[in-house]
Amino acid sequence: MASESPFFDLRRGGSGIEEGSEEWREMCLKVREAGETHGYFLLMCDDVPNDLREEMFKQINTLFELPLQTKMKYKKPKLFRSYNRRNPITPFYEGFGIDDAHLDDEAESFTKTFWPEGNPKFCETLKSMSSKMLGVGYLVLKMIMAGYGIPNYASGAERMTCTSDFKLLKYILPVGSSDETEVTMISHTDKGCISILYDNDVQGLQMLTNSGEWIDIKIPKGGFAIIIGDILKAWSNGRLHAATHRVALNKEKLRYSFGLFPMVKEDMEIKVPNELVDDQHPLRYRPFIYRDFLSHYIATRNPESIDVFAGIQMSKENLISAKDDEFPLRVTRARAKILGSKSLGEGIPPYPSRSFKNEPKNKLRVNSKRVASDDINTCNVAPAGLQHKRRTVLTDVTNIRGESYDKCFNTSKLQARVHKKNITKVASGVSTENTSSKDDLGVKLDEELSSKRVVESHDNITAVTFDDKEPAEHCMSNSIREGVIADNTLSMQGSVKSDELMISPNKEIDMICEKLAASDCLAIVDIDLELKLKDPLVWSSYAPDIYKKTRVTEVERKPLTNYMEKLQKDISPSMRAILIDWLVEVTEEYKLVPDTLYLTVNLIDRYLSASLIQKQRLQLLGVTCMLIAS
Ligand SMILES: O=C(O)CCC(=O)C(=O)O
Ligand SMILES: [Fe+2]
Numbered sequence: 001m002a003s004e005s006p007f008f009d010l011r012r013g014g015s016g017i018e019e020g021s022e023e024w025r026e027m028c029l030k031v032r033e034a035g036e037t038h039g040y041f042l043l044m045c046d047d048v049p050n051d052l053r054e055e056m057f058k059q060i061n062t063l064f065e066l067p068l069q070t071k072m073k074y075k076k077p078k079l080f081r082s083y084n085r086r087n088p089i090t091p092f093y094e095g096f097g098i099d100d101a102h103l104d105d106e107a108e109s110f111t112k113t114f115w116p117e118g119n120p121k122f123c124e125t126l127k128s129m130s131s132k133m134l135g136v137g138y139l140v141l142k143m144i145m146a147g148y149g150i151p152n153y154a155s156g157a158e159r160m161t162c163t164s165d166f167k168l169l170k171y172i173l174p175v176g177s178s179d180e181t182e183v184t185m186i187s188h189t190d191k192g193c194i195s196i197l198y199d200n201d202v203q204g205l206q207m208l209t210n211s212g213e214w215i216d217i218k219i220p221k222g223g224f225a226i227i228i229g230d231i232l233k234a235w236s237n238g239r240l241h242a243a244t245h246r247v248a249l250n251k252e253k254l255r256y257s258f259g260l261f262p263m264v265k266e267d268m269e270i271k272v273p274n275e276l277v278d279d280q281h282p283l284r285y286r287p288f289i290y291r292d293f294l295s296h297y298i299a300t301r302n303p304e305s306i307d308v309f310a311g312i313q314m315s316k317e318n319l320i321s322a323k324d325d326e327f328p329l330r331v332t333r334a335r336a337k338i339l340g341s342k343s344l345g346e347g348i349p350p351y352p353s354r355s356f357k358n359e360p361k362n363k364l365r366v367n368s369k370r371v372a373s374d375d376i377n378t379c380n381v382a383p384a385g386l387q388h389k390r391r392t393v394l395t396d397v398t399n400i401r402g403e404s405y406d407k408c409f410n411t412s413k414l415q416a417r418v419h420k421k422n423i424t425k426v427a428s429g430v431s432t433e434n435t436s437s438k439d440d441l442g443v444k445l446d447e448e449l450s451s452k453r454v455v456e457s458h459d460n461i462t463a464v465t466f467d468d469k470e471p472a473e474h475c476m477s478n479s480i481r482e483g484v485i486a487d488n489t490l491s492m493q494g495s496v497k498s499d500e501l502m503i504s505p506n507k508e509i510d511m512i513c514e515k516l517a518a519s520d521c522l523a524i525v526d527i528d529l530e531l532k533l534k535d536p537l538v539w540s541s542y543a544p545d546i547y548k549k550t551r552v553t554e555v556e557r558k559p560l561t562n563y564m565e566k567l568q569k570d571i572s573p574s575m576r577a578i579l580i581d582w583l584v585e586v587t588e589e590y591k592l593v594p595d596t597l598y599l600t601v602n603l604i605d606r607y608l609s610a611s612l613i614q615k616q617r618l619q620l621l622g623v624t625c626m627l628i629a630s
Contacts, residue, residue, distance in 0.1 A: 092182060148239075296309040
């Protein structure tokens, strides 16, 4: 079905296409159109010579052929940038993610990880390929932006390519696989600007079409697949389509691919240009900082993260409530802040404002106590003495500014540290002999994966599921896909899926990763060691990885401090404050221990960091969290 893919031939050959010429502008319009209709296209250009491409595959092969223990030396503090070995969760591929591989230092340091005495051919090939692909990214972004008539398109494209992740991937199905096609990388959208992909002529990349079918993409020899990512979709006000794609392989094929994911700097603000907002295209995405989007995605793993996080169109839930209220859209504080009065006049139809006072009384009142999802006016009628009494019992619970949460978090960090100290003490007795045998077993297990079908392991993963949108016929791999969405997606973007994931969500996570990388989790006593030596199928060699992931997840999943402004549309800080005051009362009434209350608040904040909620459901969320916490 490769014939359905839009294709552009930018090889200069005879006459050449001069930037700014009539022909070039026409081409820009077509590129833009392909991005809008399909979200991807194929491209041939002169920028990457064929012999460099051949050499790159040779070098990639050399790299992946290294012993597992050598490959595992590549550890990076940034999330999902280390060597991603095959494992029960991502059994069909392994990969490396390299930041800014076009820079001398980065390419050299990556090379020296595997060849301490140097490997000039590898280093040169990596650097040169990465820099040429970055050039292709710049060219494509320029064309897309010029296609929209953005006057300063060149500097815009430059900002979107100022950093990059270069991903090297090897896919292989185990010997003896059935004839069925196996999904080797789950479906996802890339979280960066664009992705530029090459493969070794072993087909595998598939795109989800607008009609919901998966089609095979044949990347032309010497050409690339270009895929629009979530950031470009948001930048373009939703006009460009971020294509959902995946990799599926037929049995016993070895597929290598490498991809360059040009990215903006983490602290860059992504903002729809004025040129892309008009009556037909009202503003659909608010401005946001790239790093915040990544943090949100990492915390929620929501494939539609970009819309949930930055989209300003109404969610289905809000549409229903708006319909009930008989007006189409309400200006929330956060929305007003984002849009400002000027943009309201420009792109978004003005929405009627109304006073909360006129709203029907909340039906969820309990014992005539204050209602959680009321507004600040209602709050004011609460007896001051009572309020004062409640607050003195459990101070600092109503942390509108997130201060008390930070305190809680610091306390738990402190506890974690104390705990870790204890563990380290115990672990100091672990001999290096134990450690190496643990590694050997890990290596052995990994090697087993290449000769053994790992499908049976899927069962172990099915419990960790997300909403499955894959067609039923792919359900065999769905169980993997769901559980893996974070890792894969992340790592993808690494291929990142982690395109996105390539980017570190915040310094705290970086620090933890750094510490973990340094300690290599050896602080864990391997209580299964004996058992493992007897039974190589025991998976306790994954304990350090699981521990490592748990530590990272702990930070990733912590609540956002700014979810009211960034995500919530229907509730305000004062509503949260009222909810928590009410929960304090419930805590006292039912003589719950203070920890239950603290955990309840934490659960509420984590939920609100990830999901939109209607104010009518806020109190329900509160009691549900309390039930879970107790
Ligand atoms: O290997 C491929 O062709 C696709 C890789 C991919 O989609 C990714 O890394 O995000
Ligand atoms: Fe991808």
